[in-house]
Amino acid sequence: MLTASLTACGQVDTMPTPLLPLGDLGACTGSMRPMIQCGDTMLLEPVTGVIGLGDVVVVPNAHRTSEGGFACTFPTFPATVLHRVIALHEQDGQTYVETQGDNAIRPDPCYVPLKRVHRILTGIVHNRPPVDTGTHDLLYDRWLVSWERYSVVQADYMDGRTDYDTVMLEYGLMAADWRMFEAERQRVFSGGTPWR
Numbered sequence: 001m002l003t004a005s006l007t008a009c010g011q012v013d014t015m016p017t018p019l020l021p022l023g024d025l026g027a028c029t030g031s032m033r034p035m036i037q038c039g040d041t042m043l044l045e046p047v048t049g050v051i052g053l054g055d056v057v058v059v060p061n062a063h064r065t066s067e068g069g070f071a072c073t074f075p076t077f078p079a080t081v082l083h084r085v086i087a088l089h090e091q092d093g094q095t096y097v098e099t100q101g102d103n104a105i106r107p108d109p110c111y112v113p114l115k116r117v118h119r120i121l122t123g124i125v126h127n128r129p130p131v132d133t134g135t136h137d138l139l140y141d142r143w144l145v146s147w148e149r150y151s152v153v154q155a156d157y158m159d160g161r162t163d164y165d166t167v168m169l170e171y172g173l174m175a176a177d178w179r180m181f182e183a184e185r186q187r188v189f190s191g192g193t194p195w196r
Helices: 134-158 164-188
Strands: 002-006 012-015 041-046 056-060 080-091 094-100 119-125
Touching (some): 056 094, 134 164
Antiparallel strands (some): 002 012, 056 080, 056 119, 080 094
């Protein structure tokens, strides 16, 4: 069995050593709430059987390109996320998984080749933090809304429906919301590394 410490949205660092709580090696963003909470420990095993709808798996994380889009290429050692399989797609004789965090607004931006799914969630040890995370959760939700607003304005700009200054204003608001969330996350889960 392989154990891992990971973010509730994001990066997974696998290790064959003792179990580590969620958030030790990255931010706890909440994309898999309520199933996975900050402070939880994940039990991950190699995929040996069939991946099905509803399975929670470790997949490569798409990264932003310099043009503001997403790169759907998967390098040898990509950052990874732990999200739920919401669909399976066949294309050019290859099977792809579509994933989404349980608490995420939309599916992940890239379909992942089935052969790139290497780990599956087999258990959770719930280690709830002994602190009130209410403000943390509210600030995260606020950042999600501002990120969604920025994404819409950015799409409008690409389609010529708005100007550059409006995009930069929304970006500034989104960045400010992220900084408030990150500061609260550092306060609540001291010792964590900021998510990038």
